Amino acid sequence: MRIKQVELSVIEQPLKVPFHTSYGTYVQRESIIIKMIEDSGAIGYGEVVAFSEPWYTEETIQTALHVLDLFLIPLILEKDIIHPSEASELFKCFKGHHMAKAGLEGALWDLYSKQQNLSLANALGGSCDAIPVGVVVSLANTEKMIQQIKQYEQEGYERFKVKVDKKRDYEIVSTIREHFPDISLMIDANSAYTIKDIDQLKRLDEFKLLMIEQPFGDREFIEHAELQKEMKTSICLDESIHCIEDVKLAIALGACRIINVKPGRVGGLTESLKIHDLALKHHIPLWVGGMIETGISRVQNIALASLPGFTIPGDISASSRHFEEDIIHPDVQLQNGKVLVPQEAGIGVEVDEERIDRLTKLKRRY
Ligand SMILES: O=C(O)CCC(=O)C1=CC=C[C@@H](O)[C@@H]1C(=O)O
């Protein structure tokens, strides 16, 4: 593959309903859409999933633009690249900026699988046709959260992730369990707790949660290991896992029993595959996390989730969970509680360039 042109579009869309977490509230979603054109005229699409503010990781839309512009795009423009994993090796000369790297690498994976006439899922090593999925229930008053779960259950979701706030964790989880004693339920704390809260967290053991996601700070591997020793409920790491070395550390310390993989957070699909293989070897179940993203990342995530190590339904909800309209056709929909894995070559969906243009605030061509 010889990359002739890269186009970046910064788009902005309102969320259907505000998304509340312990970090804060998302109302609008900015994203960077990457269109990569190869010498043959073939097109690959990727997405940078960084948020506008650095509260989930250090990266933002603006840092990604800066790093793509000055450092990453020049590394691949007019170079011959046989496989996307070569790009992820090239990118290693610059530290961090995983979401910016993953956006470009995602577009290369789309191009590569189109060139091989393989669906992205098959190119990554996945084989199933449909995957069960979960949904995230945003933080609200308890009654509203119960209503949301009822609605999502009717839509067919199989796993419910509830955002909690430290002051209301017991109240939220106990009320949900009263109404839904048997659903597959988990909570995501987004680092809201500290090691001093171990006793408070241990009280949640009685609710048979599927897992507690990221209770402590992202570098607090030792503290997570201490908590995991004390709790029956499995701990899952999200923000802590930036690369395969973090997975090795988590396994060595016993810091978690489950891992959430977001290709953007770990620097791309190549690193996600390495994490997959290691986790499979160590019997650590995986699931694919979400970033309130557009259909381009959503179908990439579906392809990744079709690999055998992804045994827990991920945060891969339908396009309509967050947006009135998606930028892909067909958009992601639930069918009998599952989403279909696209079978066409590459990401396997049409990208709606007109809609992207309508949403674009800034465009750059290289
Ligand atoms: O994409 C979705 O539907 C859910 C995304 C989601 O839960 C999150 C995205 C980004 C930061 C957090 O708020 C949260 C998470 O930590 O997984």
Ligand SMILES: [Mg+2]
């Ligand atoms: Mg999380």
